Amino acid sequence: MNVGELEAVARSLVAPGKGILAADESAPTIEKRFKAIEVPSTEENRRAYRDLLFTTPGVSEFISGVILYDETIRQRSSDGTPFTMVLERQGIVPGIKVDEGAKALVGFPGEKITEGLDGLRKRLPEYRELGARFAKWRAVIDIGTGIPTRYCIQANAHALARYAALCQEAGLVPIVEPEVLMDGAHTIERCEEVTTEVLSLVFAELTAHRVALEGSLLKPNMIVSGKGCPTQAGAGQVAEATVRTLSRVVPPAVHGIVFLSGGQTPRQATENLGVMNAMGKAPWELSFSYGRALQDPVLKTWRGKAANIPAAKQAFLLRAKLNGAARRGNYSTAMEPAA
Numbered sequence: 520m521n522v523g524e525l526e527a528v529a530r531s532l533v534a535p536g537k538g539i540l541a542a543d544e545s546a547p548t549i550e551k552r553f554k555a556i557e558v559p560s561t562e563e564n565r566r567a568y569r570d571l572l573f574t575t576p577g578v579s580e581f582i583s584g585v586i587l588y589d590e591t592i593r594q595r596s597s598d599g600t601p602f603t604m605v606l607e608r609q610g611i612v613p614g615i616k617v618d619e620g621a622k623a624l625v626g627f628p629g630e631k632i633t634e635g636l637d638g639l640r641k642r643l644p645e646y647r648e649l650g651a652r653f654a655k656w657r658a659v660i661d662i663g664t665g666i667p668t669r670y671c672i673q674a675n676a677h678a679l680a681r682y683a684a685l686c687q688e689a690g691l692v693p694i695v696e697p698e699v700l701m702d703g704a705h706t707i708e709r710c711e712e713v714t715t716e717v718l719s720l721v722f723a724e725l726t727a728h729r730v731a732l733e734g735s736l737l738k739p740n741m742i743v744s745g746k747g748c749p750t751q752a753g754a755g756q757v758a759e760a761t762v763r764t765l766s767r768v769v770p771p772a773v774h775g776i777v778f779l780s781g782g783q784t785p786r787q788a789t790e791n792l793g794v795m796n797a798m799g800k801a802p803w804e805l806s807f808s809y810g811r812a813l814q815d816p817v818l819k820t821w822r823g824k825a826a827n828i829p830a831a832k833q834a835f836l837l838r839a840k841l842n843g844a845a846r847r848g849n850y851s852t853a854m855e856p857a858a
C-alpha cells in the first residue's frame with residue numbers, strides 16, 4: 520500500500536467545487552428506477568442510460584469521480600470506447616461498488632448486514648486493472664422501535680473496516696458508507712443520536728484495522744428528520760446538526776466527507792450541502808456522492824427515448840453545476856429553475 524497515492528486520489532475526489540456521481544445502482548435497484556419511468560431494465564437500456572450520463576459535455580467541471588457497478592465497469596460507450604476511458608479522458612476518476620448488498624441479519628428482525636467480504640481480496644485487483652481507483656461499500660442502519668441494536672452497528676462497522684483495509688492493500692481508496700436511513704417517523708434528534716453511535720464505532724473499527732484514514736473518504740447520511748416525522752427540520756438545522764455530529768466523531772485526518780442523498784429531493788440535498796459549506800470552518804471537505812439527487816431529474820427527462828437525450832444531459836449538467844456551487848458555499852435556491 521502506498522498511502523501517498525491513496526491520499527492523492529482521495530484529495531482529487533473532493534477537489535474544490537467538485538463531487539462524486541453515484542451511478543452504481545445494482546441490477547435490482549436500477550430496475551426499480553427504470554420501472555418508475557416505464558423503461559424495461561435490459562442490458563442495452565442500462566448501457567444507454569449510463570452512456571448519457573458519462574458523455575454529458577461540461578460535467579467534469581463539477582464531477583470528480585463516478586461510482587460504477589460491476590456490469591457498468593465492463594461496458595462501452597456507443598462509439599466502442601470503454602466507459603472507464605470515457606471518464607478518464609475527462610479527468611473523472613472511475614470507482615466501483617464492491618459490496619454485495621445488505622441482507623437480513625439473522626436473529627435481529629428488521630436489521631441488516633452487508634455481504635461481500637468473501638472473495639473480495641481476489642476481486643479487487645481486477646477492478647483496479649479495469650481502471651477503478653476507488654471503491655464503495657454501503658452498510659444500512661434502520662431506525663425503529665428497539666433498533667438499531669449495538670450488535671448490528673458493530674457487525675456492520677467491522678465489515679466496513681475489513682473492506683477498507685482490503686481496498687487499501689489493493690491500491691483503491693475506500694469510500695466508507697454507513698447509511699442511517701431516513702425512513703420512519705423519528706425526530707432529527709434521534710437521527711443525530713444513532714448517527715453519532717454508528718460513526719463512533721466505524722472509526723474505532725477503522726483504527727483497529729489499521730486503515731490509513733488519509734487514504735479514505737466517509738460517505739454518511741446528513742442528520743435529518745425521519746421522512747414520516749411530523750416536524751421537518753429545515754436546511755439551517757440540518758446543516759448545524761450534521762456538522763456538529765461529524766465534528767464530534769470524524770477525525771480531521773479524513774480529507775473528505777461525501778454525503779449520500781438518501782431520499783432527500785434533489786433540491787433539499789443541494790441546499791443542505793450549500794448551507795454547510797457556507798458555514799465554513801470544517802476540518803474536512805464537505806462534498807457529495809449523490810445517486811438519486813443527481814439522477815432523478817435526468818431519468819424523468821430521458822424516459823428511455825433517444826430524442827430526449829440532449830435535454831436529459833442538460834438536466835444532469837444543471838444538477839451537477841448547482842451541487843458544484845453548493846460545494847463552494849455559493850448556492851442559493853434562487854439558482855433553481857422555476858418549477
Ligand code: 13P
Binds near residue numbers: 657782809812
Ligand atoms: P443516494 O444519493 O440516492 O442515497 O445514493 C447514494 C449511494 O451511493 C447509496 O449507496
